[in-house]
Structure formats: structure tokens, C-alpha cells
Amino acid sequence: MKRILLIVLFSIAALNLANAQGKSQEKGQGKQKAKEVREKSKEVEDEVKETSEEAQEKKENAKGKGKEKAERTAKETENEAQEELSKGNSYGREKGDMSGKEFGQYRASQAKEKLKESAEALKQDEETLRKGRRALADAKKRVEEAKNSGEDDEIIAKKEEKLKRVEEKLNELEVSIQKGKQILKEKADQLKKVGSTPEM
Amino acid sequence: MTYQKFAVLGIFVALLSLSCRDTEKEEKELNQKLEQIESVEQTVDSTVNDVDQKASEVEQMIQELDSI
Numbered sequence: 432m433k434r435i436l437l438i439v440l441f442s443i444a445a446l447n448l449a450n451a452q453g454k455s456q457e458k459g460q461g462k463q464k465a466k467e468v469r470e471k472s473k474e475v476e477d478e479v480k481e482t483s484e485e486a487q488e489k490k491e492n493a494k495g496k497g498k499e500k501a502e503r504t505a506k507e508t509e510n511e512a513q514e515e516l517s518k519g520n521s522y523g524r525e526k527g528d529m530s531g532k533e534f535g536q537y538r539a540s541q542a543k544e545k546l547k548e549s550a551e552a553l554k555q556d557e558e559t560l561r562k563g564r565r566a567l568a569d570a571k572k573r574v575e576e577a578k579n580s581g582e583d584d585e586i587i588a589k590k591e592e593k594l595k596r597v598e599e600k601l602n603e604l605e606v607s608i609q610k611g612k613q614i615l616k617e618k619a620d621q622l623k624k625v626g627s628t629p630e631m
Numbered sequence: 632m633t634y635q636k637f638a639v640l641g642i643f644v645a646l647l648s649l650s651c652r653d654t655e656k657e658e659k660e661l662n663q664k665l666e667q668i669e670s671v672e673q674t675v676d677s678t679v680n681d682v683d684q685k686a687s688e689v690e691q692m693i694q695e696l697d698s699i
């Protein structure tokens with residue numbers, strides 16, 4: 432009977448030892464791999480940022496000069512950047528030697544970073560909205576002045592129609608920004624919940 | 632003696648399967664979390680793209696307003 436007890440104890444100890452060893456090895460390798468993957472992803476993100484900035488510059492140039500072709504090229508460059516970014520995220524499930532917990536934390540931190548960047552993008556869009564409102568108010572004043580100075584009714588009507596269209600577009604943008612903010616808030620909460628669930 | 636051997640083997644197999652089941656559960660939980668994270672990223676991407684598109688339309692219109 433003692434013998435059996437000994438054998439059972441020995442098996443349990445051996446199993447636990449093997450398990451613990453495996454986990455600690457995985458952790459050690461995982462940390463190194465996590466560092467490597469983080470560095471790699473940082474490089475890709477930097478590249479994408481550079482390309483995006485380039486695209487933005489080109490876009491601004493295109494706007495300034497009103498050249499459709501340049502804008503198309505800018506759009507293509509931006510698309511390339513987006514593709515590269517999505518490629519960067521395509522290892523989404525490739526955890527290498529990282530442990531499940533580490534990989535989960537790493538992906539959650541990536542998503543948090545994305546949320547931050549998106550919030551920044553929305554701020555820029557808000558600035559565009561403010562700029563638009565100011566431009567609209569100025570244009571309205573100019574149209575009013577033109578009306579008072581006796582400009583042709585047909586031209587005034589066309590201008591007023593344009594102002595109306597711009598105002599509608601601005602309102603659309605405002606609603607869309609508000610919705611976007613709400614969605615970002617919800618997603619941040621969702622991400623917090625995902626991160627706080629045990630054993631990730 | 633044979634009975635004792637079987638008992639030891641049984642315990643050994645039970646412990647082994649218990650350990651395997653734990654790993655499987657962890658993997659499943661991780662996959663669920665990854666799916667949630669990916670869904671969050673996709674929603675955020677499409678939301679921001681939508682707003683950005685509207686903002687660039689507005690920017691174009693602002694330039695048109697300058698000519699009024």
C-alpha cells in the first residue's frame with residue numbers, strides 16, 4: 432500500500448514539475464519574443480506613419496493646386512499605408528513563443544493604442560468642423576453684403592444654395608463626430624472589460 | 632498486485648487529461664478575447680474612416696466657400 436502511495440505521489444510531483452518547467456521556459460522565451468514583436472510592430476508603425484504623413488502632404492499639395500492627379504496619387508499612397516498597417520496587424524493571432532496571457536495583454540495594448548490614435552483623429556476632424564463653421568459664417572456675411580449691394584438675384588440664389596449645402600455637410604460631420612466619440616467610449620469600456628477578465 | 636498497477640495507471644491518466652483540459656480551456660478563452668479585440672479594432676477603424684471621409688468633403692467645401 433505504501434508503495435502505491437509513493438508511486439502516486441511521485442507521478443503527481445513529476446507532472447507538476449514538468450508543467451512548471453514548461454511554463455517558466457515559455458515565460459522566458461515569451462518575454463524575449465514579445466520584445467521582438469513589439470520592436471517589429473513599432474518599426475512597421477513608424478513606417479506607416481511616415482508614409483501617411485507623406486500622403487497627407489501630397490494631399491494638401493493637391494488641394495492647394497487643385498490637381499486631381501496628385502490627389503489620386505496621395506490617396507493611393509494612403510491606401511498603401513493602410514494596407515501595410517493591416518499587414519502589420521495580420522499577425523494578430525501569431526503569438527510565436529509568447530504565452531497566452533502575454534499575447535492577450537500585448538494585443539489589448541495595441542487596441543488601446545489604436546483607440547488613442549482614433550481619438551486624436553476625431554479631434555482633428557473637430558478642428559475641421561470649427562474651421563468650416565467659421566468659413567460658412569464669413570461666406571454668409573459676404574453673400575448678405577452682395578445682396579444689399581444689388582447683385583443679380585440668380586447669382587445670389589446660387590450662392591445661397593451652396594451655403595445651404597455646406598451647412599448640411601457641416602451638420603452631418605458634427606453628428607458623425609459625436610457618434611464616433613460615443614463609439615470610441617463604448618469600445619474603450621469594452622476593451623477594459625476584456626482586459627480585466629481573469630487569465631488573459 | 633495487478634489491481635494496484637491499474638489504479639496507479641488510472642490516476643496517472645486522470646491527472647494527464649486534467650492538465651490537457653486546462654490548456655484547452657485557456658486557449659479557448661484567449662481566442663475569445665482576441666476575437667473581441669479584433670472586433671473593437673474593426674469598429675474603431677470603420678468609424679474613424681467614416682468621419683475622416685466626411686471631414687475631407689467638408690475641407691473641399693471650405694475651399695469652395697472661399698470663392699463665394
